[in-house]
Amino acid sequence: MRSKLILILLASVVVVSSAVLQAQPPSLPAAVRAAADAISEEQVAWDLAYLASDELGGRNTPSPGFDAAADYISARLARAGLKPGGDHGTFRQHYEMHETRVDPGLTAMAIGSQTFAFGRDFAMRSLANALAGEFAVVYAGHGWVIPDRMINPYANLDVRGKLVLVHGPGAQPRGVTIQQIGRITPGAQSPFVAAAERGAAGVLFITRAADLIRWDEVKSGNLVRRELDPPVPSAYSAIPVTSVLLTPTVTTALLDGEALSAAAAIRLGDSADYPASFELKKKLSVRVAVSAPTIHRPFNVVAILEGGDPKLKDEAVTVFAHLDGAVGTRDIAGDRIYNSADDNASGSAATLNIAEQMARAPKPKRTVVFVWDSGEEQGLWGTRRFVSAPPVPLDRIVAHFNIDMIGASRRPGSVDAPSPGVTERHEVFLIGPSTLSRQTTVLLDGVNNEYLKLRYNRQYDTPESEFFYPRTDAGPFLERGILTLGYTTGIHNRYHLPADEARVLDPVQVVAIARTVLASVWMVGDAAQRPAIDQPLPRTVPRYK
Numbered sequence: 001m002r003s004k005l006i007l008i009l010l011a012s013v014v015v016v017s018s019a020v021l022q023a024q025p026p027s028l029p030a031a032v033r034a035a036a037d038a039i040s041e042e043q044v045a046w047d048l049a050y051l052a053s054d055e056l057g058g059r060n061t062p063s064p065g066f067d068a069a070a071d072y073i074s075a076r077l078a079r080a081g082l083k084p085g086g087d088h089g090t091f092r093q094h095y096e097m098h099e100t101r102v103d104p105g106l107t108a109m110a111i112g113s114q115t116f117a118f119g120r121d122f123a124m125r126s127l128a129n130a131l132a133g134e135f136a137v138v139y140a141g142h143g144w145v146i147p148d149r150m151i152n153p154y155a156n157l158d159v160r161g162k163l164v165l166v167h168g169p170g171a172q173p174r175g176v177t178i179q180q181i182g183r184i185t186p187g188a189q190s191p192f193v194a195a196a197e198r199g200a201a202g203v204l205f206i207t208r209a210a211d212l213i214r215w216d217e218v219k220s221g222n223l224v225r226r227e228l229d230p231p232v233p234s235a236y237s238a239i240p241v242t243s244v245l246l247t248p249t250v251t252t253a254l255l256d257g258e259a260l261s262a263a264a265a266i267r268l269g270d271s272a273d274y275p276a277s278f279e280l281k282k283k284l285s286v287r288v289a290v291s292a293p294t295i296h297r298p299f300n301v302v303a304i305l306e307g308g309d310p311k312l313k314d315e316a317v318t319v320f321a322h323l324d325g326a327v328g329t330r331d332i333a334g335d336r337i338y339n340s341a342d343d344n345a346s347g348s349a350a351t352l353n354i355a356e357q358m359a360r361a362p363k364p365k366r367t368v369v370f371v372w373d374s375g376e377e378q379g380l381w382g383t384r385r386f387v388s389a390p391p392v393p394l395d396r397i398v399a400h401f402n403i404d405m406i407g408a409s410r411r412p413g414s415v416d417a418p419s420p421g422v423t424e425r426h427e428v429f430l431i432g433p434s435t436l437s438r439q440t441t442v443l444l445d446g447v448n449n450e451y452l453k454l455r456y457n458r459q460y461d462t463p464e465s466e467f468f469y470p471r472t473d474a475g476p477f478l479e480r481g482i483l484t485l486g487y488t489t490g491i492h493n494r495y496h497l498p499a500d501e502a503r504v505l506d507p508v509q510v511v512a513i514a515r516t517v518l519a520s521v522w523m524v525g526d527a528a529q530r531p532a533i534d535q536p537l538p539r540t541v542p543r544y545k
Helices: 002-023 028-038 041-053 064-080 192-196 207-213 248-255 262-266 341-360 381-388 438-450 507-526
Strands: 092-094 097-101 108-111 114-117 122-126 132-140 163-168 202-207 222-228 245-247 278-288 292-297 298-305 316-322 365-374 397-403 429-433 456-459 484-488
Touching: 028 108, 028 341, 028 507, 041 064, 041 341, 041 507, 064 298, 064 341, 064 365, 108 163, 114 248, 122 132, 122 202, 132 202, 163 192, 163 278, 192 202, 202 207, 202 248, 202 278, 207 365, 222 381, 245 248, 248 262, 278 292, 298 381, 316 381, 316 507, 341 365, 341 397, 341 507, 365 381, 365 507, 438 456, 438 507, 484 507
Parallel strands: 132 163, 163 202, 202 245, 316 365, 316 397, 397 484, 429 456
Antiparallel strands: 092 298, 097 222, 097 292, 108 114, 108 278, 122 245, 132 278, 298 365, 429 484
16 A cells, blocks of 8 residues: 555656656756847947937838937848848838828818808818718717627618717716726727728717816817728727817807707707717718829838758748937927937837847757837838738748837936836846746746846736737737737836936846847747737737637
């Protein structure tokens, strides 16, 4: 009996030991560690200084400054021996962006003989296309559709080819809280989406008091539409329907003699028990005139490091950093140049150094695709273009690394020392693995614990965080069911301002994160088992093809 018990215990030890060994991530090869260690503070500081220089002007999409930054990166990629992944054997992956503008002088409204002037009586809220004609109008209250609450003001209504009149934008049914994460409203369709999906010609908003108070600012906004052509669906696609904001003057004329008076409609405000939907007796003549489109040809910079395994090299890991910056027009404290250093010269410089050193290291089994995308600040143009026509099939992309704003730290004496939204030195927000993949979490933690031991802050690695989705350049990948892993040091008070300059960044922080990302990318790319999303995809993430 005793010998039998000993055999059982020994067998149990063997099983447990085997399980522990299987859970242990493989070790980082010495040659890969050496490649990561070769990323230097001097080179990173030099790259940051150039990419965020005044001469490049923030690298807007499109701009000569962006082109110069792309040339700088492409030359280095060529010297490192990376394969071009763009068009016609180049590093540039182009796409078309169409820019259309409202013509204010030819834009007007009328009800019978009563005319209304653009800017004075109504303004643009969104531009999808031109409008011209006399349209029936359907009042639809708040305009939201919430299936779980059985809220649908369009039920039994035909709005095809008609204008939908709603309160807002931003009005909601009384007693209902609509979760909003960036542009995402889980479980609810906004008035824009609901009207567009039902074939409405456009949307009219009974303007909120808050917008009326700042009418001088509102009336000059939303006159330009810039969007990919052909469009690529995403949460960051341009609003799909043309919409306008009405002043009380137009609202009064439109609702005169209708089932709901203008005075009553305006009193309802932003949250109410809105009346039942109905079609108005009168029609509205509308002309929203737009210019012929200006066609732009922005581009991503794409480089490929082919994998070393004959079979697994058909799979890929993507590493992205957006090269463009958010370039404003305001002069702030005498500075008019938006250098966009942390956002995102920091990620771009890190990705360049990672690509160079990986090209000199042993190849992982899988292919690695490096991308410096454009138009991130405009509507994720470059990323959306990439997922619509990738150099490798989407179903073979096993993981997507996104590096965005990694140059700040709360080191003593720095401008970011008092910034609560920024990490300490040697700390980074890691976003994605905890929510999406236990398997990948184990792998990344193992690499980090064996190598530099950065402090992984998982504050934003939750389905509810807009930094998980959709406030990320990785969004179009996640929308298509691809594992995404994000690295950032957080938001500071220089964000999207001229003060975002290279001189205040922390090269030590950038280098530590870049080295860790290189090691992590290599290990994910070399893993025997394909990395995968092994947790339910959060309901906050819509799915697109």
